[in-house]
Amino acid sequence: MDFSKAFDVVPHRRLLMKLEHLGIRHNINRWIEDFLSNRTQNVIIDGESSTSSPVFSGVPQGTVLGPLLFLVYINNLPDCVASDVRMFADDLILYRQINSHNDCVNLQKDINSLCNWETAWQMRFNKSKCFIMRMTHKKNIPHHAYSMGDSILQEVKHHPYLGVELSSDLTWSKHINQSVNSANKILGLIKRNFWNCASSARETAYKALVRPKLEYASVIWDPHQKIHTESLEKVQRRAARFVKNEYSRFSSVSDMLKDLNWDTLENRRFKARLVTIYKETHGLIPSNINNLLEEKKNQLHVNLTV
Numbered sequence: 001m002d003f004s005k006a007f008d009v010v011p012h013r014r015l016l017m018k019l020e021h022l023g024i025r026h027n028i029n030r031w032i033e034d035f036l037s038n039r040t041q042n043v044i045i046d047g048e049s050s051t052s053s054p055v056f057s058g059v060p061q062g063t064v065l066g067p068l069l070f071l072v073y074i075n076n077l078p079d080c081v082a083s084d085v086r087m088f089a090d091d092l093i094l095y096r097q098i099n100s101h102n103d104c105v106n107l108q109k110d111i112n113s114l115c116n117w118e119t120a121w122q123m124r125f126n127k128s129k130c131f132i133m134r135m136t137h138k139k140n141i142p143h144h145a146y147s148m149g150d151s152i153l154q155e156v157k158h159h160p161y162l163g164v165e166l167s168s169d170l171t172w173s174k175h176i177n178q179s180v181n182s183a184n185k186i187l188g189l190i191k192r193n194f195w196n197c198a199s200s201a202r203e204t205a206y207k208a209l210v211r212p213k214l215e216y217a218s219v220i221w222d223p224h225q226k227i228h229t230e231s232l233e234k235v236q237r238r239a240a241r242f243v244k245n246e247y248s249r250f251s252s253v254s255d256m257l258k259d260l261n262w263d264t265l266e267n268r269r270f271k272a273r274l275v276t277i278y279k280e281t282h283g284l285i286p287s288n289i290n291n292l293l294e295e296k297k298n299q300l301h302v303n304l305t306v
Contacts, residue, residue, distance in 0.1 A: 002129035006090035008058040081110035104144035127151040172221035176228045183213040206239045218269045219276045
């Protein structure tokens with residue numbers, strides 16, 4: 001689900017009321033009110049400026065406090081639905097396990113509740129950018145035409161979320177292909193602009209601009225298919241030739257990687273998974289892995305009992 005002009009439509013009076021409800025009162029509340037008040041905006045086109053208009057809504061973007069105030073304003077949104085909600089800044093996902101038609105009806109009720117929430121708090125969802133995705137390997141599943149108000153939500157097979165392409169078939173082929181294409185484009189840009197630079201500068205450019213594209217959230221999508229692993233490694237091998245400025249077909253890229261002391265991307269992903277598992281099991285990062293394990297344990301106990 002997508003908020004329309006999320007940071008620009010937060011009503012100031014309602015925001016201050018929520019802050020007061022949370023215990024932010026007296027001088028601090030008045031200080032935030034002063035921070036939001038007496039702001040104006042105007043439009044400049046070809047050197048000609050419009051008259052200034054007062055701003056009665058929105059949190060100032062580019063400030064430290066602005067995003068925090070927005071999060072405070074939408075923080076009660078999950079309280080109005082029974083389905084699970086995940087929020088990050090202005091990105092929102094509403095999801096539920098669907099086993100029967102009743103589950104579809106309940107999910108639609110939650111969507112209606114969100115519509116009521118946006119009306120009550122004067123926020124807007126961009127209905128043209130809100131989508132439905134069914135993630136399953138099953139063939140026979142309950143179908144339901146979900147809607148927001150008068151708009152029927154479009155069903156999609158894949159959609160990006162926080163930089164990761166989610167697919168309805170629970171595979172990562174789409175995301176990996178997009179990552180490889182994006183990394184190759186940036187590598188090409190670096191080649192055109194850094195061809196005359198020192199090897200160390202070319203290596204720094206690769207590590208700063210290209211490799212992060214190949215490793216972002218890799219703990220989640222680390223591929224098990226050889227074709228995907230090889231497509232990722234090919235980008236690094238091309239980068240090694242560029243850094244070493246060695247394009248002879250008789251030269252060994254493996255020797256170049258060894259000389260550069262670059263580990264394979266597959267090994268780097270393996271180490272990243274180990275680090276993440278260690279952090280999760282030792283409570284060093286927010287995680288619900290213990291809850292999931294407890295649920296699986298309870299399900300196993302119930303099945304054995306039955």
